[in-house]
Amino acid sequence: MKNSKLTLSLIAVCCLATFANADKEPTSPEYKKAQEKSKPKAKRTLNGNMTLVYNKLPQKANNLTGALTKGEFYGRMRMNTFMWDWDSPDNITNRDNKVFGVGGSLIYKTAPLYGLSATTGLYVATSPFSSFNEDDADVKYVKSGKDTFSRYDVKNNNSWTMAVLGEAYLQYDIAKTSVKIGRQLVDTPLTASNDTKMIPNAFEGLTVVNKDIADTTLTGAYLTRQKLRDHTSFHNLLTFKDSAGDSWGNNDDNGMHKGLTYARLHPLGLDDSALGILWASNKSIKNLKLDLTYGTVPDLLSYGVAEANYKLPLNDKYSLGFGAKHMQQFDDGAGAIGGASLGGSLATVPAGIPKSGYKDPKSLDGSVSMAKVALSDGIFKAQLGYSHVADKADIVAPWRVFPTGGYTRAMAQTNWYANTDATMLELTYDFGKAKIVNGLKVMGRYAIQDFDNAKQTAGVQADSKVIHVDVVKQLTPCMDARFRMALVDADKRTLGSNAGKDVDSYNEFRAEINYMF
Numbered sequence: 001m002k003n004s005k006l007t008l009s010l011i012a013v014c015c016l017a018t019f020a021n022a023d024k025e026p027t028s029p030e031y032k033k034a035q036e037k038s039k040p041k042a043k044r045t046l047n048g049n050m051t052l053v054y055n056k057l058p059q060k061a062n063n064l065t066g067a068l069t070k071g072e073f074y075g076r077m078r079m080n081t082f083m084w085d086w087d088s089p090d091n092i093t094n095r096d097n098k099v100f101g102v103g104g105s106l107i108y109k110t111a112p113l114y115g116l117s118a119t120t121g122l123y124v125a126t127s128p129f130s131s132f133n134e135d136d137a138d139v140k141y142v143k144s145g146k147d148t149f150s151r152y153d154v155k156n157n158n159s160w161t162m163a164v165l166g167e168a169y170l171q172y173d174i175a176k177t178s179v180k181i182g183r184q185l186v187d188t189p190l191t192a193s194n195d196t197k198m199i200p201n202a203f204e205g206l207t208v209v210n211k212d213i214a215d216t217t218l219t220g221a222y223l224t225r226q227k228l229r230d231h232t233s234f235h236n237l238l239t240f241k242d243s244a245g246d247s248w249g250n251n252d253d254n255g256m257h258k259g260l261t262y263a264r265l266h267p268l269g270l271d272d273s274a275l276g277i278l279w280a281s282n283k284s285i286k287n288l289k290l291d292l293t294y295g296t297v298p299d300l301l302s303y304g305v306a307e308a309n310y311k312l313p314l315n316d317k318y319s320l321g322f323g324a325k326h327m328q329q330f331d332d333g334a335g336a337i338g339g340a341s342l343g344g345s346l347a348t349v350p351a352g353i354p355k356s357g358y359k360d361p362k363s364l365d366g367s368v369s370m371a372k373v374a375l376s377d378g379i380f381k382a383q384l385g386y387s388h389v390a391d392k393a394d395i396v397a398p399w400r401v402f403p404t405g406g407y408t409r410a411m412a413q414t415n416w417y418a419n420t421d422a423t424m425l426e427l428t429y430d431f432g433k434a435k436i437v438n439g440l441k442v443m444g445r446y447a448i449q450d451f452d453n454a455k456q457t458a459g460v461q462a463d464s465k466v467i468h469v470d471v472v473k474q475l476t477p478c479m480d481a482r483f484r485m486a487l488v489d490a491d492k493r494t495l496g497s498n499a500g501k502d503v504d505s506y507n508e509f510r511a512e513i514n515y516m517f
Contacts, residue, residue, distance in 0.1 A: 004398055016423040041416070042477040043074055044516050050189060050196045050478035058111035069164040070111035070152060077104040080197060080510070081132075082145030087505035094503060095141040101125050101148025102154065103198045108165065115174050119184075121167030125149065125198035127160040144412050144508060147197035152248040161233050166202045176211040183234070186221055188279050189293040189305045194229065194400035201400040202227045204234055205274070215284040221277040225476030226399065230254055236262075238297050238334075239271045240344070256398035257364075259338025259347035260300070268337070273297045277398070287311040300337075301364060302330040302397060321383075324469040327403050328367045329395055335364035340418070343459030357454030358418065359391065366393035368416055370407040381428040385510045391419035410447040410468040411486045412508060417460045419452035432474070456495040461504045464490035484510040 032118045043056045053112055054074075061067040080101045086094045103125030106443040110118045127133045129147050134142055136158060139151045153159040185193035186203045193200040225234040228251065235242075235250045242249030250262060251293035261296030265271040279293045293305040307325040314320060339346025346361040355361040370387035387406035389395065395403050402409045408422035409415060415422045424447040431437035446466040451460050467487040474480045492506035 002336060014317070018288040019265065042516060043072070044076075045477075046480065046514065046516075050089075051193060052195070058109055060116070061111035061113045062111065065226065067111045067113040067117070072109050072111075074104075074107040074109070075104065075514045077517075078102070078198060079513045080145070080148055080149070081512075082143075083509045084143050084145065085507040087507075088502045090501075090503070094506075095138065097134050097138070097142045097145065098132060099127060099134070099142055099145030099148050100129055101127050101145075101198050101475070103148075103162075103268045104198075105166075112171075112173060115172050117171045117173075118171055119171065120165065120169055123162070123164045123166045123199040125162045133160065136256075144510070146186060147199070150230050151230050151246075152246065153232055155246075155248065162230075164199055164227065164232050166199060166227065178209045179204045179206070180208075183227075186223065188219060188277050188401075189291060189307070190275070190277055190295045190303060190397075190401055191221070191223070192401045197229050199229050201229050202234075206501040214502065215282060217281045218280075219279040221275070222281075223275045224272075226251065228400075235274050236272055238273055238300060239265055249361060251398050253398040255342070255396065255400075255402075255416075257334065257338050257342050257344065257394075257396045259341070259344030260334060261338075261344070261347075263338050264347070268299075270299055270333075270337075273300060287313070297333070297334075298332070300332055300334040302332055304328045304330070314348075317377045319376055321376065323374075323385075323407070324370070325497065326369045327395065329364060331364035332398070333363075334361075335362050335393065335475065338364075340364055341458040341460075342394040342396065342417070343457070345458050355388070355454055356458035357456075357460075358393070358458065360393075364393045366390055366395055366418060368395055368403050372407050379430050379433045383426040383428075385424045385426070387415065387420075387422045389416055389418055389420045389482065394418050408447060408449075410445045410466040411484060413447065413449065413466060413472075414461075415447075415449050415451075417451060419455070420460075421450040439480075441472045443470040443472075444468070453494050456498075458492055462491040462493050462502075463503055464488055479513070479515045482510075482512040482514075483502075484512075 028060055032391045045053045045055060047053060056072065058070050061070050082099045086096055089095050091422040105121060105123045107121040124297045125148055136154055139154045146262045149160045150162050167183050169180045169184045172179045183204050185200055186207055187193055201224045204225040205222040206220060208220045210218045223237065226237050227234045237251065238260060239250050240256050240258045241247055241261050243262055262271050275295060275297050277295045282290045287310055289309045291307045296302040305327045309323045312320040338344055339349060340358045340363055346355055346358060349361045351362040368387060368389045370385065372383055372385035374381055374383035387404045388407040396434040397403050403416045404422065410424060424445055426445045428443040431440035449464050451463055469485050472480060486508045490502060490508050492502045493499050
């Protein structure tokens, strides 16, 4: 069954590549020059991690009228399709599911007037075809595709449409300092916009970026609220469930600690805590990038993150890249409230009694360390990564930055549970840079994840192997198409109510089209 699905998937990838090759341009310099001249200039482009690069920004204005009339609009239309195929659906917790969503965004930036400007961003998503989606009563089964709609709104309002003012901030730029206050996208080593679906992950608060020190960027953030991708309102940063006990009414991210509930935090005055971040990034040494980050949610959790990336040129063509990262999680009170596991089942366990494989079930002190090495010639890249989570507590990461991202995390995987080892091989080939197929890039990953079986009663999954493939085709300067798939082959559970069952194996397929104007 799995082999046939893998074969079909690979055929699909090959067909897409073949189709992409069909539009390959003639090689004559005159033709290329004419084509380049006729192509529309993209105001924005997408990075590989789906963050946006603004290629055209408003010019300075001399008065209020000019600040408005010289402003720039940025539009985006997008479509996402998801299919999730469980190897052993039980129709209790696992059921095959599918979702289709369309939508877009309209962002307006005023021209800066004496350094002051404003940005607003309206995001809309809807799932218009009921035959392509699950029934209202079955939205709980939808996995990655849930970010095309709001489960909370479907449950409470029967609505499959999201309309959100995701960005609304004032910006002040002076010398080498930029200050933003309001609703904004915040990308740091602890937070991410993670805009891979329909609507990005956004925050409310204050951010300051300074570049006065040579080769150094200093970033500070004070964030008070968050809006996950499948929410239509801003909510608490580190609180699971709302005052009504609804699991989808607050921070229900996959990396959220489900033991830190509103019912437990509210009596302590900790249900509406803020997140503070200090981040320093330095490139003083040639080919070396150093990042140091400190973050805290007062009276609950703190984090220290250190990362180094070095590029060693071997010759005019090849280079070796080395990366290492360590993330330390400090328990400032959250462990006593919610327990050591992300699933929250250890919240009521007495202190000092080992439980479900956790040596101290009431402590969230923990860490994860990782390293990677990559060989690249600018067209082909081969990378090997490894990560190890200390046998202490699970890592709490509900702000859409994945602790093992860029090292061992494959699509939709959570491999930062306590005492987890993961290894991943990643291969990337840019057919466009190789002048084989214009605008085509393919990435493949193979990950081996070794979880701690003793922690399965606390919600940790079984050991697994993951094949992840991404195919991206730039159709025009403003339009791209993406095909993604993940094939997960997991062992059977050995403990708990699912002992002897395979509840972790599945195949997932995604298709996406982006058009920006």
